[in-house]
Amino acid sequence: MSRAPHHLWHFHGGLKLEGNKAASTTHAIVKARLPKKLVIPVQQHIGEPGHLLVKPGDNVLKGQALAESNSYVSAPVHAPTSGTIVDISEMPSPHPSGLNTLCFVLESDGKDQWIELEPVKYPNSKSPAQLRQIVRKAGVVGLGGATFPTAVKVNPGPGAYIDTLIINGAECEPYISCDDMLMREYAAELISGCELIQYMVASKHCLIAIEDNKPQAIASLQQVIKDKSLHNIEVVTIPTIYPTGGEKQLIKVLTHKEVPSDGFPSDIGVLVQNVGTAVAVHKAIHLGQPLISRIVTVTGEGIKQPQNMEVLIGTFISELVEQSGGYHKDACKLIMGGPMMGFTLQSDQLPVTKACNCILVENTEEESPATMPCIRCGACATVCPAQLLPQQLYWHASSKNFDMVQDYHLFDCIECGCCNHVCPSQIPLVQYYRFAKTEIWNQERDRIKSDHARVRHDFRQARLDQEKKERDEKLRKKKEMLAQKKKVEANAANEGKDTLVDPKKAAIEAAMKRVQDKKAALKSATEKTDETK
Amino acid sequence: MDKIDAILPQTQCGQCTYPGCRPYAEAIAKGEANINQCPPGGEITMLALSDLLGVEPLPLDEEHDDSPEKTVVYIDEQTCIGCTLCIQACPVDAILGAAKQMHTIIESECTGCDLCIPPCPVDCIHITPVKVDADTWRWPLPDQNEMAPRA
Numbered sequence: 001m002s003r004a005p006h007h008l009w010h011f012h013g014g015l016k017l018e019g020n021k022a023a024s025t026t027h028a029i030v031k032a033r034l035p036k037k038l039v040i041p042v043q044q045h046i047g048e049p050g051h052l053l054v055k056p057g058d059n060v061l062k063g064q065a066l067a068e069s070n071s072y073v074s075a076p077v078h079a080p081t082s083g084t085i086v087d088i089s090e091m092p093s094p095h096p097s098g099l100n101t102l103c104f105v106l107e108s109d110g111k112d113q114w115i116e117l118e119p120v121k122y123p124n125s126k127s128p129a130q131l132r133q134i135v136r137k138a139g140v141v142g143l144g145g146a147t148f149p150t151a152v153k154v155n156p157g158p159g160a161y162i163d164t165l166i167i168n169g170a171e172c173e174p175y176i177s178c179d180d181m182l183m184r185e186y187a188a189e190l191i192s193g194c195e196l197i198q199y200m201v202a203s204k205h206c207l208i209a210i211e212d213n214k215p216q217a218i219a220s221l222q223q224v225i226k227d228k229s230l231h232n233i234e235v236v237t238i239p240t241i242y243p244t245g246g247e248k249q250l251i252k253v254l255t256h257k258e259v260p261s262d263g264f265p266s267d268i269g270v271l272v273q274n275v276g277t278a279v280a281v282h283k284a285i286h287l288g289q290p291l292i293s294r295i296v297t298v299t300g301e302g303i304k305q306p307q308n309m310e311v312l313i314g315t316f317i318s319e320l321v322e323q324s325g326g327y328h329k330d331a332c333k334l335i336m337g338g339p340m341m342g343f344t345l346q347s348d349q350l351p352v353t354k355a356c357n358c359i360l361v362e363n364t365e366e367e368s369p370a371t372m373p374c375i376r377c378g379a380c381a382t383v384c385p386a387q388l389l390p391q392q393l394y395w396h397a398s399s400k401n402f403d404m405v406q407d408y409h410l411f412d413c414i415e416c417g418c419c420n421h422v423c424p425s426q427i428p429l430v431q432y433y434r435f436a437k438t439e440i441w442n443q444e445r446d447r448i449k450s451d452h453a454r455v456r457h458d459f460r461q462a463r464l465d466q467e468k469k470e471r472d473e474k475l476r477k478k479k480e481m482l483a484q485k486k487k488v489e490a491n492a493a494n495e496g497k498d499t500l501v502d503p504k505k506a507a508i509e510a511a512m513k514r515v516q517d518k519k520a521a522l523k524s525a526t527e528k529t530d531e532t533k
Numbered sequence: 534m535d536k537i538d539a540i541l542p543q544t545q546c547g548q549c550t551y552p553g554c555r556p557y558a559e560a561i562a563k564g565e566a567n568i569n570q571c572p573p574g575g576e577i578t579m580l581a582l583s584d585l586l587g588v589e590p591l592p593l594d595e596e597h598d599d600s601p602e603k604t605v606v607y608i609d610e611q612t613c614i615g616c617t618l619c620i621q622a623c624p625v626d627a628i629l630g631a632a633k634q635m636h637t638i639i640e641s642e643c644t645g646c647d648l649c650i651p652p653c654p655v656d657c658i659h660i661t662p663v664k665v666d667a668d669t670w671r672w673p674l675p676d677q678n679e680m681a682p683r684a
Contacts, residue, residue, distance in 0.1 A: 043667075097670035371675075398674070400580065431675045438671035443577065445669065446542065453543035453644045456625040457553070 006207070006236045009256040011249040013383040014241040015418050017340075019213055021177045024299040024306040029181050031310045032323060034112055038080055038314030039351040040066065040104040041093045045141045046148045047073035054104070058085045061115040063290050065139075066104050075149040076139045080292040080312035083108040094317075094336050094350045096343040103351070106314065117288035128200040131285060135200075138284030139291045139354075144168060144245075144274030145337065147355045150281065153273070154200045156266055163269035165203040166254060167194055167278055169210040169217065170238060170245035173338035176358040178295040179275050181308040183210065183217035186279050187224045193278030194233055196285055201271055206233040207254055208275070211240040242340065243416040247272045249385050261412050276357075296352055298324040302331025302361030311352050317359055318348040333362040340417040372425035380419035380429060386412045390419040394429050397436035402443065405436045413437075534562040540581045544573045545624035546646030553624065561586070569593050573645065603663040605643040606650065610635050612657035619649035619658060 043049040050067035054060060060079040068076035086107045090100035123131060136151035156162050167190075171179040183190060194206050210218050221235050238244060238253055248259045250272060257268045265272055273281075276294065283289045292313055299306035304325025311320060317334070321327060335342040337358055380390035388409055396404035410433060419429045488503065538558040549570040551557040560566035561582070568582040569591040576593060583590040608619070608628075615633040627643045630636030650658050665671075 093667075095667045095670075096672070097665075097667055099665065099667050099670055101667050400577070400674075402577075403584065428675050431672065434672040435674045442669065442671055449644075450541070450543035453545070453625050453642075454538070454554070456627075456642060457543060457545050460624065460626050 006234065006254070008236075008238060009253055011241075011244070011252040011385050012387045013385045013418060014243065014249070015383055015421060016240070017174050017242045017421075019240070020174045020299075021180065021213070024175070024177045024297050024308055025180060027307060029185055029295060029308045029310050030323070032312065032315055032320060034081060034108060034110065035312065035315045035319055036108055037316075038083075038106045038108065038312060039091055039093075039316070040077055040080065040106060040314040041091075041351065041353055042067045042077060042102045042104065044077060044147060044313070044354040045075040045139075046146065047071065047075065047152075049102075050074060050076055052088060054085050054088075056085055056087055059083070059109075060085060060106070061113055063115040063117065063292060065137075065290070073149055073152055075141050075147075075151075076137065076290075077104075077313075078139055078290040078292050079104075079106060080314050081106070081108045082111050082113040092347065092350055094345060094353060094356065098346050104314075119288040120285050123196060123199065123285050128202070131196065131200050135281055135284050138280070138289070140277065140280045140284055141291070141354050142274055143276035143280060143294060143354065143357070145341075145355055145357060147353075150273070150277055153271065154197055154281075156201050156271070160266050161269055162201040162203040162266060162271045163205065164255060164271075165194070165198050165201060165206040166250060166270060166272045167206060167208040167275055168245055168247070168250055168272050169208055169214070169221075169275040170250055171214070172211060172240070172242045172245035173340050173358075174242075175299050175360050176297050176338045177299070178297045178308050178357050180214045180217050181297075182279060182295050183214070183275055184220050187217075187220040189279045189282045190221065190275055191224045191228065191230070191233060192286060193280070193282035195230075196281050197271075197273055197278060198232070203271065204232060208233065208235045209238050209250055209254055210235060211244065212237050213240045242418070243385055243414065246385060246414050246416060248414070261409060291354060294352070294354060294356070296320065296356055297358040298361075299358065300331075300335075300361035300363070302328050302333070302363040304328060313354060314351045316348070317345070317350050317352065320352070320359060321348055321361070327361060328363055330363040331361045332364070335360040335362065340421070341415060369426040371427055374425055374427060377424060379422040379424065383418040383422050385416060385418060386414055388413060390429050393436075394427060394432050397432040400439070402436060402440050405433075406440065410436055410440075534558050536585060537561050537582065540574075540578055540585065541571060542573045542578060542644070544644040544646040546573060546644070546648060548572045567591055604645040604647075604660045605638065605640050605663055606645070606647060606658050607638055607640070607661055608636050609657040609659065610637065612655050614655055614657075616654060618652040618654065622649045622652045624648060 048069045048071040050069040052067050054066050060082065062079055062082045064079045065076045066079055084107050085104055087105040091103040093101045093103060120126060120134065132151045132155055135154065140150040141147040142150060169179055169183050194208065198206050208221060218235055218237055225233055225235065236254060243249055244253055247265060251257055251259060251265055251270050255270060257270065259265050260267055280291050293310055294313065295308055296311045297308050298320050303321065307324055309320055334345045334348055336345050336356055337343060339360060342360060374391055374394065376391060384390055392408050393405055393410055396408065413433050415430050415433060417430050423429060538555050541554040541558060543554050545553045547553065549557045549566065551560055557566060561568060568586065568588065569579050571578050579593060580590055613635050615630060615635055617630065617632050619636060620628045620630055624646060625642055625644055627639045628636055628649060629639055647660060
């Protein structure tokens with residue numbers, strides 16, 4: 001390669017961790033068997049949930065949309081195989097809360113029959129907006145774990161300018177190797193996806209960042225770039241430091257730029273996409289296929305044959321475990337994601353979602369180590385890749401001082417777990433931050449609700465006041481009338497009985513007189529007509 | 534006083550012994566009421582008030598536990614006789630109905646103040662907790678009692 005090596009920078013802190021990736025990368029990606037039953041959560045993305053397009057009893061084809069929304073930040077979900085929708089109900093889904101969410105239950109018919117696909121043969125003949133629409137319809141979301149709708153992310157918006165597209169192949173968290181295997185086996189598709197995204201955001205450069213512990217992935221991508229003699233896509237080898245795969249950290253390493261707090265990478269002319277997302281974009285446009293499968297690392301000391309599998313969304317985790325040789329006797333803990341940022345699952349009867357990159361089975365139950373008081377050693381601040389003060393955050397989060405945690409930039413915390421890892425007192429720091437974040441969101445929701453209630457209460461109060469005022473007014477008028485009547489009566493009494501004229505009586509008499517006059521007039525008229533006859 | 538009112542949860546439930554959130558805010562502003570009299574607001578409201586007013590936090594009134602569960606009410610429509618008494622009691626107009634017509638709660642507007650329950654002559658209004666879903670679920674505070682005593 002003639003190109004000079006890309007200059008690299010460092011982000012603050014970080015950790016050197018044992019990779020533990022070898023076990024799951026010994027053989028090629030295995031295609032998981034077609035499951036008999038799939039459970040597909042309606043919401044698998046950040047944003048609005050879609051509305052249902054099918055009902056129980058409907059037959060669906062592979063790739064048919066099951067739910068979609070008209071709101072901008074949203075993504076549809078599709079049938080991962082052909083079959084019958086047997087149920088749509090609240091089912092357990094992989095979420096740290098363990099709560100149920102609305103899911104489609106699809107019984108596969110075994111035919112795996114695709115819906116008619118509409119691949120785009122010449123993407124350059126379409127406008128970026130048209131391609132974004134295709135990506136949107138295909139339900140593509142960020143596959144690095146955040147599941148933000150890709151069509152939204154690849155729209156820089158008016159006035160924004162994306163200089164550098166970064167394709168994130170760092171995969172810094174231990175045990176996870178799905179991106180590594182994807183880069184090795186889908187190098188051509190990945191490069192094609194990069195070109196498409198570059199076209200959509202009109203970026204000049206594309207950097208594919210890969211940690212130096214993945215030489216095979218680096219080689220296979222470089223080969224494709226060489227074969228296609230592409231000049232604006234570059235593979236950059238970066239040092240293996242956790243969490244270099246964090247969006248902001250990766251941008252810092254590659255460009256020395258920092259994403260502003262409360263800002264987005266696009267504010268500094270950068271867009272970061274995961275490698276899996278790039279392949280999904282390729283499939284959506286070149287093949288017309290929606291996002292219905294992903295690569296999942298099934299690994300850990302508790303699993304007999306660690307490996308990477310290509311899995312249909314909605315496949316139960318238990319089936320992946322079974323196809324990976326099953327659990328070891330001493331397997332005891334199931335985690336979705338990696339050991340640093342993943343969360344514990346209560347059961348393996350849960351479906352794989354678009355967010356699921358890794359199923360980690362541990363065999364040593366971490367006997368929750370005795371937590372000791374914070375000794376203010378500062379180790380957490382040294383490793384924090386967001387340059388925060390974790391012990392201050394911990395202090396204020398544990399005392400529920402939610403204003404102070406925000407003053408210490410809680411929302412810049414990426415929950416990477418470095419502080420947890422180094423804490424000599426074994427304080428579960430990230431748990432405190434997660435607690436504080438969800439509390440603050442909850443307070444925000446409460447605030448909106450109470451503002452709404454205040455408006456309604458004030459309105460009701462105003463309405464009641466108005467009604468009272470109107471009633472009082474009516475009463476006052478009536479009283480006045482009565483008083484006047486009394487006055488008239490009194491006057492009449494003074495002037496003598498015969499002159500007493502009750503206004504009501506007078507009115508009645510006047511009316512009767514009018515009627516009599518009318519009758520008389522009518523009578524004379526008929527007599528006249530009789531005469532003329 | 535607007536600032537105090539902004540912190541209060543606006544349930545208008547009257548559990549603070551004042552006839553609504555604003556009267557309670559007025560009483561706090563005048564120094565007639567303590568900051569720990571709002572059960573729906575719980576500890577968080579108390580702390581926010583203490584922060585705003587620069588007074589020492591107070592423990593919550595004994596009968597109010599510190600983590601109020603959010604509730605709404607629902608009307609058992611089979612039993613409702615359409616008397617409109619609950620509609621008159623609701624401080625936020627969250628009950629829909631008319632005389633001799635079945636009533637129903639507009640759940641999204643209900644603040645869970647329970648003021649509609651006492652006037653109901655047929656006891657057809659029941660309290661139900663607000664359902665937590667994956668979006669509104671909150672991470673628990675790690676158990677601090679686990680912390681080992683200092684050696």
